[in-house]
Amino acid sequence: DTEVTQTPKHLVMGMTNKKSLKCEQHMGHRAMYWYKQKAKKPPELMFVYSYEKLSINESVPSRFSPECPNSSLLNLHLHALQPEDSALYLCASSSGVKTANNEKLFFGSGTQLSVL
Amino acid sequence: AQSVSQHNHHVILSEAASLELGCNYSYGGTVNLFWYVQYPGQHLQLLLKYFSGDPLVKGIKGFEAEFIKSKFSFNLRKPSVQWSDTAEYFCAVAGYSSASKIIFGSGTRLSIRP
Numbered sequence: 001d002t003e004v005t006q007t008p009k010h011l012v013m014g015m016t017n018k019k020s021l022k023c024e025q026h027m028g029h030r031a032m033y034w035y036k037q038k039a040k041k042p043p044e045l046m047f048v049y050s051y052e053k054l055s056i057n058e059s060v061p062s063r064f065s066p067e068c069p070n071s072s073l074l075n076l077h078l079h080a081l082q083p084e085d086s087a088l089y090l091c092a093s094s095s096g097v098k099t100a101n102n103e104k105l106f107f108g109s110g111t112q113l114s115v116l
Numbered sequence: 117a118q119s120v121s122q123h124n125h126h127v128i129l130s131e132a133a134s135l136e137l138g139c140n141y142s143y144g145g146t147v148n149l150f151w152y153v154q155y156p157g158q159h160l161q162l163l164l165k166y167f168s169g170d171p172l173v174k175g176i177k178g179f180e181a182e183f184i185k186s187k188f189s190f191n192l193r194k195p196s197v198q199w200s201d202t203a204e205y206f207c208a209v210a211g212y213s214s215a216s217k218i219i220f221g222s223g224t225r226l227s228i229r230p
Contacts, residue, residue, distance in 0.1 A: 042220035
């Protein structure tokens with residue numbers, strides 16, 4: 001299984017809503033990532049979890065709250081988002097072994113988020 | 117911090133033409149370099165990667181890239197493109213000391229005329 005599964009595929013939410021994005025992989029990867037991708041733009045790194053600990057936070061606003069309950073799951077909790085947060089949110093995973101020689105990101109299909 | 121630049125925003129070629137997409141990076145140490153492709157309606161996939169050794173790297177679907185350290189470049193090439201190569205291509209870089217922080221370039225949209 002070389003899949004990274006993201007749910008939901010589409011999400012529409014109001015600015016006062018609380019929602020969560022979910023990501024799952026069963027490849028034994030120990031690094032998991034959240035990227036944000038606007039239309040016709042490259043993915044922008046948001047968070048990196050390594051061995052279930054948050055290792056990188058790219059100065060993301062606190063209305064985005066990541067969570068890694070176990071090595072297979074990664075959540076992104078959303079609260080009080082703004083319309084400009086509308087984007088494709090991509091989850092990725094990699095082996096996470098720090099030698100870097102086998103670093104390869106496996107991406108999910110993303111959650112297309114619209115904030116009204 | 118590392119950064120990566122792709123200067124070609126949109127490239128249009130006819131089938132069988134040769135392709136070269138530019139990628140330049142900035143980082144003060146050892147780097148790992150990647151090319152990812154995003155076909156229409158699909159998620160990002162790795163085309164090829166460079167970590168060390170032979171600077172000419174071969175990837176899937178006939179693509180190759182050459183790491184030129186003196187020019188801080190990692191250009192993607194294919195001798196003869198096909199219509200199915202129509203996609204968005206992203207160069208990415210990770211500094212060796214922060215291997216988990218993979219930063220993407222702005223992307224190049226490749227359109228192939230049948």
